[in-house]
Amino acid sequence: MPLEVDGKSYETDEEGYLADLSQWDEKVAVALAKSENLDMSDSHWEVVNFLREYYSEYQIAPAVRVLTKAIGKKLGKDKGNSKYLYELFPYGPAKQACKIAGLPKPTGCV
Amino acid sequence: MSDAEQITKKFMYINRKAPYGTIYAWESLEVVLIAAAFDQDISLAFIDDGVYQLTKGQKTEAIGLKNFSATYRALGDYDIQKIYVEKESLETRGLTLDDLQHLVYEDEDDDYAEKDSIKLVSADELGKIMEEQNVVLSF
Numbered sequence: 001m002p003l004e005v006d007g008k009s010y011e012t013d014e015e016g017y018l019a020d021l022s023q024w025d026e027k028v029a030v031a032l033a034k035s036e037n038l039d040m041s042d043s044h045w046e047v048v049n050f051l052r053e054y055y056s057e058y059q060i061a062p063a064v065r066v067l068t069k070a071i072g073k074k075l076g077k078d079k080g081n082s083k084y085l086y087e088l089f090p091y092g093p094a095k096q097a098c099k100i101a102g103l104p105k106p107t108g109c110v
Numbered sequence: 111m112s113d114a115e116q117i118t119k120k121f122m123y124i125n126r127k128a129p130y131g132t133i134y135a136w137e138s139l140e141v142v143l144i145a146a147a148f149d150q151d152i153s154l155a156f157i158d159d160g161v162y163q164l165t166k167g168q169k170t171e172a173i174g175l176k177n178f179s180a181t182y183r184a185l186g187d188y189d190i191q192k193i194y195v196e197k198e199s200l201e202t203r204g205l206t207l208d209d210l211q212h213l214v215y216e217d218e219d220d221d222y223a224e225k226d227s228i229k230l231v232s233a234d235e236l237g238k239i240m241e242e243q244n245v246v247l248s249f
Contacts, residue, residue, distance in 0.1 A: 058183060060181050065147060070187065
């Protein structure tokens with residue numbers, strides 16, 4: 001089902017992940033978040049932006065364990081734990097945050 | 111599971127093929143990234159044309175494939191600390207360690223010091239390391 005943002009249509013896969021990650025922008029992110037019933041706060045953006053940086057450097061979306069460790073290192077220990085990340089993204093930080101970041105589903109994610 | 115029941119096995123993933131042209135290199139890398147979640151003793155070996163997987167400066171635009179060479183640099187984040195490169199395979203192809211990406215991991219037991227993941231080994235040495243493995247998977 002394509003995602004509609006401001007009259008523009010974006011192709012997504014059957015689970016709602018953006019087909020072409022180069023089409024991503026912040027408006028698309030907000031719309032993707034809405035499809036997950038999430039309102040984007042500054043804390044959500046922090047994680048989403050981190051994932052985009054990680055992807056552009058390594059060409060993969062990190063596993064949750066790797067994400068948690070890396071977030072802790074970059075944003076502080078209070079944020080580098082799964083409780084914090086699951087509070088922001090209740091259906092899984094890797095799954096939901098990657099979707100909002102316009103990235104493919106993480107490797108090994110079921 | 112209690113500690114007593116926790117069994118750690120030695121897994122080695124052998125990579126023998128050039129990075130593009132077949133799906134083996136990428137598939138192997140994906141399997142390794144998934145397997146890394148299971149806290150096993152993982153090592154990677156690069157032999158024959160497999161050594162090309164680790165080379166610097168790969169450019170894939172002309173063949174329309176994703177350049178996944180950057181992903182090898184994430185292996186350290188996944189606690190993969192042993193990447194063996196066979197010396198003879200490098201030499202036969204006119205390559206040296208300088209032609210390969212610099213891959214590192216952080217050693218938790220040494221105040222998170224960055225250490226080299228790539229270990230250059232001869233075919234004989236690699237053979238001995240293979241003998242110590244519980245599981246060897248070849249790609």
